[in-house]
Amino acid sequence: MVFTDCDLDGVGSYCVFKWFTGNKDIPCEITTVNNFRKTFTTWLQNNKLSNYERVFIFDLDVHECADLVDDSKITIIDHHETHVDNAKYNKATTILKTYTSCSKLIYKELSKVYPKVKLTPQQKLLILMIDDYDCYELKVPHSYDLNIVLWSYKGKRLEKFVRDFGTGFYGFTSFHQNMIDFNYKKIARLKRECKVHQASIPIGGDTYKFVSTFADSCINEMADYILDVHDGDIGLVVNVRTKKVSFRKNKRVKINLGKLANRLTDGGGHEYAAGGMLNENFLEFTKLFQPID
Numbered sequence: 001m002v003f004t005d006c007d008l009d010g011v012g013s014y015c016v017f018k019w020f021t022g023n024k025d026i027p028c029e030i031t032t033v034n035n036f037r038k039t040f041t042t043w044l045q046n047n048k049l050s051n052y053e054r055v056f057i058f059d060l061d062v063h064e065c066a067d068l069v070d071d072s073k074i075t076i077i078d079h080h081e082t083h084v085d086n087a088k089y090n091k092a093t094t095i096l097k098t099y100t101s102c103s104k105l106i107y108k109e110l111s112k113v114y115p116k117v118k119l120t121p122q123q124k125l126l127i128l129m130i131d132d133y134d135c136y137e138l139k140v141p142h143s144y145d146l147n148i149v150l151w152s153y154k155g156k157r158l159e160k161f162v163r164d165f166g167t168g169f170y171g172f173t174s175f176h177q178n179m180i181d182f183n184y185k186k187i188a189r190l191k192r193e194c195k196v197h198q199a200s201i202p203i204g205g206d207t208y209k210f211v212s213t214f215a216d217s218c219i220n221e222m223a224d225y226i227l228d229v230h231d232g233d234i235g236l237v238v239n240v241r242t243k244k245v246s247f248r249k250n251k252r253v254k255i256n257l258g259k260l261a262n263r264l265t266d267g268g269g270h271e272y273a274a275g276g277m278l279n280e281n282f283l284e285f286t287k288l289f290q291p292i293d
Protein backbone atom coordinates (compact mmCIF):
# COMPACT_ATOMS: atom_id res chain seq x y z
CA MET A 1 0.00 0.00 0.00
CA VAL A 2 1.26 3.45 -0.89
CA PHE A 3 0.23 6.84 0.47
CA THR A 4 1.63 9.71 -1.52
CA ASP A 5 1.22 13.43 -2.08
CA CYS A 6 -1.37 14.41 -4.68
CA ASP A 7 1.04 16.68 -6.59
CA LEU A 8 3.28 15.89 -9.56
CA ASP A 9 6.14 14.71 -7.37
CA GLY A 10 3.79 12.51 -5.34
CA VAL A 11 2.28 10.71 -8.32
CA GLY A 12 5.74 10.54 -9.88
CA SER A 13 7.10 8.88 -6.74
CA TYR A 14 4.44 6.21 -7.08
CA CYS A 15 5.35 5.58 -10.75
CA VAL A 16 9.08 5.31 -10.00
CA PHE A 17 8.39 2.92 -7.14
CA LYS A 18 6.35 0.67 -9.43
CA TRP A 19 9.03 0.68 -12.12
CA PHE A 20 11.64 -0.64 -9.71
CA THR A 21 9.57 -3.10 -7.75
CA GLY A 22 7.87 -4.44 -10.89
CA ASN A 23 4.56 -4.60 -9.04
CA LYS A 24 1.76 -3.62 -11.35
CA ASP A 25 -1.17 -3.20 -9.00
CA ILE A 26 -0.01 -1.51 -5.82
CA PRO A 27 -2.99 0.13 -4.12
CA CYS A 28 -2.41 3.83 -3.61
CA GLU A 29 -4.12 6.75 -1.96
CA ILE A 30 -3.19 10.33 -2.74
CA THR A 31 -3.51 12.97 -0.04
CA THR A 32 -1.84 16.14 1.23
CA VAL A 33 0.26 16.96 4.31
CA ASN A 34 -2.75 18.70 5.87
CA ASN A 35 -5.17 15.86 5.11
CA PHE A 36 -2.83 12.98 5.86
CA ARG A 37 -4.10 12.25 9.37
CA LYS A 38 -7.68 12.06 8.14
CA THR A 39 -6.80 9.98 5.07
CA PHE A 40 -4.77 7.53 7.09
CA THR A 41 -7.18 7.09 10.01
CA THR A 42 -10.10 6.65 7.58
CA TRP A 43 -8.11 3.97 5.77
CA LEU A 44 -7.30 2.26 9.08
CA GLN A 45 -11.02 1.92 9.81
CA ASN A 46 -11.32 -0.64 7.00
CA ASN A 47 -7.78 -1.94 6.81
CA LYS A 48 -5.16 -3.44 9.08
CA LEU A 49 -1.47 -2.76 8.78
CA SER A 50 -0.88 -6.43 9.57
CA ASN A 51 -2.70 -7.44 6.35
CA TYR A 52 -0.08 -5.67 4.29
CA GLU A 53 3.43 -6.76 3.50
CA ARG A 54 4.51 -3.11 3.78
CA VAL A 55 2.98 0.36 3.74
CA PHE A 56 4.90 3.21 2.12
CA ILE A 57 4.50 6.94 2.60
CA PHE A 58 6.05 9.15 -0.09
CA ASP A 59 6.62 12.87 -0.46
CA LEU A 60 4.69 13.79 2.69
CA ASP A 61 6.10 15.48 5.79
CA VAL A 62 4.18 13.35 8.30
CA HIS A 63 6.38 14.06 11.34
CA GLU A 64 3.37 15.48 13.19
CA CYS A 65 1.60 12.13 12.68
CA ALA A 66 4.39 10.03 14.21
CA ASP A 67 1.83 8.61 16.67
CA LEU A 68 0.09 7.03 13.65
CA VAL A 69 2.90 6.11 11.29
CA ASP A 70 5.78 5.07 13.53
CA ASP A 71 5.16 1.37 12.90
CA SER A 72 7.53 -1.41 11.88
CA LYS A 73 5.27 -2.10 8.86
CA ILE A 74 5.79 1.40 7.49
CA THR A 75 8.50 2.88 5.29
CA ILE A 76 8.62 6.65 4.91
CA ILE A 77 10.53 8.24 2.04
CA ASP A 78 10.60 12.02 1.82
CA HIS A 79 12.74 14.93 0.70
CA HIS A 80 11.25 17.89 2.61
CA GLU A 81 13.74 19.73 4.78
CA THR A 82 11.16 20.28 7.54
CA HIS A 83 10.69 16.50 7.68
CA VAL A 84 14.41 15.74 7.79
CA ASP A 85 14.85 18.28 10.60
CA ASN A 86 11.90 17.20 12.75
CA ALA A 87 11.67 13.44 12.22
CA LYS A 88 11.51 11.33 15.38
CA TYR A 89 10.64 7.74 14.47
CA ASN A 90 11.67 4.62 16.36
CA LYS A 91 9.97 1.75 14.55
CA ALA A 92 9.27 2.95 11.02
CA THR A 93 11.91 2.52 8.31
CA THR A 94 12.84 5.89 6.87
CA ILE A 95 14.74 7.39 4.00
CA LEU A 96 14.69 11.11 4.72
CA LYS A 97 17.08 13.28 2.75
CA THR A 98 16.86 16.89 1.68
CA TYR A 99 16.61 16.46 -2.08
CA THR A 100 15.18 18.31 -5.08
CA SER A 101 12.27 15.86 -5.32
CA CYS A 102 10.98 12.67 -3.78
CA SER A 103 10.76 11.01 -7.23
CA LYS A 104 14.48 11.48 -7.74
CA LEU A 105 15.26 10.38 -4.20
CA ILE A 106 13.30 7.14 -4.75
CA TYR A 107 15.08 6.67 -8.09
CA LYS A 108 18.51 7.05 -6.45
CA GLU A 109 17.70 4.81 -3.50
CA LEU A 110 15.92 2.04 -5.42
CA SER A 111 18.69 1.98 -8.05
CA LYS A 112 20.89 0.69 -5.22
CA VAL A 113 18.32 -1.87 -4.03
CA TYR A 114 17.44 -3.11 -7.54
CA PRO A 115 20.69 -2.76 -9.54
CA LYS A 116 19.34 -5.01 -12.31
CA VAL A 117 16.40 -2.73 -13.11
CA LYS A 118 17.30 -0.40 -15.98
CA LEU A 119 14.86 2.38 -16.71
CA THR A 120 14.07 3.45 -20.28
CA PRO A 121 15.08 6.91 -21.56
CA GLN A 122 11.37 7.90 -21.39
CA GLN A 123 11.15 6.86 -17.73
CA LYS A 124 14.31 8.77 -16.88
CA LEU A 125 13.01 11.80 -18.76
CA LEU A 126 9.79 11.72 -16.74
CA ILE A 127 11.79 11.70 -13.49
CA LEU A 128 13.90 14.58 -14.77
CA MET A 129 10.80 16.61 -15.66
CA ILE A 130 9.13 15.96 -12.32
CA ASP A 131 12.31 16.79 -10.43
CA ASP A 132 12.72 19.98 -12.44
CA TYR A 133 9.16 21.01 -11.67
CA ASP A 134 9.20 20.08 -7.98
CA CYS A 135 12.24 22.27 -7.27
CA TYR A 136 10.79 24.81 -9.71
CA GLU A 137 13.96 25.23 -11.73
CA LEU A 138 11.96 24.89 -14.97
CA LYS A 139 15.02 24.13 -17.07
CA VAL A 140 13.71 20.89 -18.60
CA PRO A 141 11.36 21.48 -21.57
CA HIS A 142 7.66 20.82 -20.83
CA SER A 143 8.08 20.10 -17.12
CA TYR A 144 5.76 23.02 -16.47
CA ASP A 145 3.20 21.72 -18.98
CA LEU A 146 3.32 18.25 -17.45
CA ASN A 147 2.16 19.75 -14.16
CA ILE A 148 -0.68 21.56 -15.95
CA VAL A 149 -1.84 18.27 -17.45
CA LEU A 150 -1.90 16.58 -14.02
CA TRP A 151 -4.01 19.34 -12.49
CA SER A 152 -6.32 19.53 -15.50
CA TYR A 153 -7.57 15.97 -15.06
CA LYS A 154 -11.09 15.97 -13.69
CA GLY A 155 -11.11 13.35 -10.90
CA LYS A 156 -9.02 10.16 -10.65
CA ARG A 157 -5.83 12.18 -11.15
CA LEU A 158 -3.45 9.43 -10.10
CA GLU A 159 -5.09 6.79 -12.31
CA LYS A 160 -5.15 9.11 -15.31
CA PHE A 161 -1.55 10.16 -14.84
CA VAL A 162 -0.47 6.52 -14.60
CA ARG A 163 -2.53 5.74 -17.73
CA ASP A 164 -0.88 8.58 -19.70
CA PHE A 165 2.68 8.65 -18.30
CA GLY A 166 2.98 5.40 -16.37
CA THR A 167 5.58 4.09 -18.83
CA GLY A 168 7.49 7.37 -19.06
CA PHE A 169 7.23 10.58 -21.07
CA TYR A 170 6.57 10.04 -24.77
CA GLY A 171 5.30 13.56 -25.50
CA PHE A 172 1.83 15.05 -25.18
CA THR A 173 -1.29 13.97 -27.05
CA SER A 174 -3.60 16.55 -28.63
CA PHE A 175 -5.88 16.03 -25.62
CA HIS A 176 -3.03 17.09 -23.32
CA GLN A 177 -2.14 19.98 -25.62
CA ASN A 178 -5.69 21.33 -25.40
CA MET A 179 -5.48 21.31 -21.59
CA ILE A 180 -2.17 23.17 -21.76
CA ASP A 181 -3.46 25.80 -24.23
CA PHE A 182 -6.58 26.36 -22.14
CA ASN A 183 -4.42 26.93 -19.07
CA TYR A 184 -2.20 29.50 -20.80
CA LYS A 185 -5.28 31.46 -21.84
CA LYS A 186 -6.62 31.40 -18.32
CA ILE A 187 -3.31 32.66 -16.89
CA ALA A 188 -3.21 35.49 -19.42
CA ARG A 189 -6.68 36.58 -18.28
CA LEU A 190 -5.80 36.34 -14.56
CA LYS A 191 -2.69 38.46 -15.13
CA ARG A 192 -4.67 41.13 -16.97
CA GLU A 193 -7.27 41.36 -14.22
CA CYS A 194 -5.27 40.98 -10.98
CA LYS A 195 -4.89 43.75 -8.38
CA VAL A 196 -1.55 43.98 -6.58
CA HIS A 197 -0.67 45.34 -3.13
CA GLN A 198 2.78 46.02 -1.72
CA ALA A 199 4.60 46.70 1.55
CA SER A 200 8.22 47.18 2.63
CA ILE A 201 8.88 45.03 5.67
CA PRO A 202 12.06 44.84 7.75
CA ILE A 203 13.10 41.30 8.69
CA GLY A 204 16.35 40.52 10.48
CA GLY A 205 18.17 43.73 9.51
CA ASP A 206 17.07 43.78 5.83
CA THR A 207 14.00 45.34 4.30
CA TYR A 208 11.99 43.26 1.85
CA LYS A 209 9.50 44.38 -0.75
CA PHE A 210 6.40 42.23 -0.39
CA VAL A 211 3.92 42.10 -3.26
CA SER A 212 0.59 40.35 -2.97
CA THR A 213 -2.47 39.45 -4.98
CA PHE A 214 -5.58 37.29 -4.80
CA ALA A 215 -6.02 34.12 -6.86
CA ASP A 216 -7.66 30.74 -6.43
CA SER A 217 -5.75 28.93 -9.18
CA CYS A 218 -2.46 29.26 -11.08
CA ILE A 219 -0.78 30.25 -7.79
CA ASN A 220 2.83 29.79 -8.97
CA GLU A 221 2.19 31.69 -12.17
CA MET A 222 0.55 34.61 -10.39
CA ALA A 223 3.31 34.78 -7.77
CA ASP A 224 6.01 34.78 -10.45
CA TYR A 225 4.12 37.41 -12.39
CA ILE A 226 3.71 39.93 -9.56
CA LEU A 227 7.32 39.37 -8.41
CA ASP A 228 8.52 40.02 -11.93
CA VAL A 229 6.33 42.98 -12.91
CA HIS A 230 6.73 44.83 -9.60
CA ASP A 231 10.29 43.70 -8.87
CA GLY A 232 9.23 42.25 -5.51
CA ASP A 233 11.37 40.26 -3.10
CA ILE A 234 8.60 38.14 -1.63
CA GLY A 235 5.32 37.36 -3.39
CA LEU A 236 2.14 36.38 -1.57
CA VAL A 237 -0.92 34.88 -3.22
CA VAL A 238 -4.03 34.86 -1.07
CA ASN A 239 -6.69 32.31 -1.89
CA VAL A 240 -9.89 33.52 -0.26
CA ARG A 241 -11.80 30.41 -1.31
CA THR A 242 -9.52 27.92 0.47
CA LYS A 243 -8.35 30.46 3.10
CA LYS A 244 -4.72 29.75 2.23
CA VAL A 245 -1.72 31.98 1.65
CA SER A 246 1.12 30.97 -0.67
CA PHE A 247 4.65 32.36 -0.36
CA ARG A 248 7.12 32.64 -3.25
CA LYS A 249 10.28 34.70 -3.66
CA ASN A 250 12.66 36.30 -6.06
CA LYS A 251 15.70 34.03 -6.58
CA ARG A 252 18.10 36.76 -5.38
CA VAL A 253 16.45 36.90 -1.94
CA LYS A 254 18.05 34.92 0.87
CA ILE A 255 15.18 34.20 3.20
CA ASN A 256 13.64 30.88 4.19
CA LEU A 257 10.00 31.03 3.17
CA GLY A 258 9.11 27.89 5.11
CA LYS A 259 10.09 29.62 8.33
CA LEU A 260 8.43 32.89 7.31
CA ALA A 261 5.19 31.08 6.43
CA ASN A 262 5.35 29.36 9.78
CA ARG A 263 5.69 32.63 11.66
CA LEU A 264 3.04 34.56 9.72
CA THR A 265 0.47 31.88 8.89
CA ASP A 266 1.13 28.76 11.04
CA GLY A 267 2.31 27.09 7.84
CA GLY A 268 5.54 25.73 6.46
CA GLY A 269 7.23 24.40 3.35
CA HIS A 270 10.44 24.89 1.42
CA GLU A 271 12.98 27.67 1.38
CA TYR A 272 11.66 28.91 -1.98
CA ALA A 273 7.97 27.94 -1.79
CA ALA A 274 5.74 27.75 1.25
CA GLY A 275 2.19 28.21 2.42
CA GLY A 276 -0.09 28.66 5.37
CA MET A 277 -3.51 29.66 6.57
CA LEU A 278 -5.31 32.96 6.20
CA ASN A 279 -5.48 33.52 9.96
CA GLU A 280 -5.89 36.50 12.34
CA ASN A 281 -2.15 37.04 12.50
CA PHE A 282 -1.90 37.27 8.72
CA LEU A 283 -4.91 39.61 8.47
CA GLU A 284 -3.18 41.94 10.93
CA PHE A 285 -0.01 41.76 8.79
CA THR A 286 -1.91 42.73 5.61
CA LYS A 287 -2.78 46.12 7.14
CA LEU A 288 0.78 47.17 6.22
CA PHE A 289 -0.02 46.76 2.49
CA GLN A 290 -0.93 49.50 0.02
CA PRO A 291 -2.47 49.00 -3.44
CA ILE A 292 -0.24 49.48 -6.49
CA ASP A 293 -2.00 51.32 -9.34
Ligand SMILES: [Mn+2]
Residues within 6 Å of the ligand: 009, 010, 059, 079, 101, 102, 134
Ligand atom coordinates in the same frame (compact mmCIF):
# COMPACT_ATOMS: atom_id res chain seq x y z
MN1 LIG B 1 7.84 16.81 -3.44
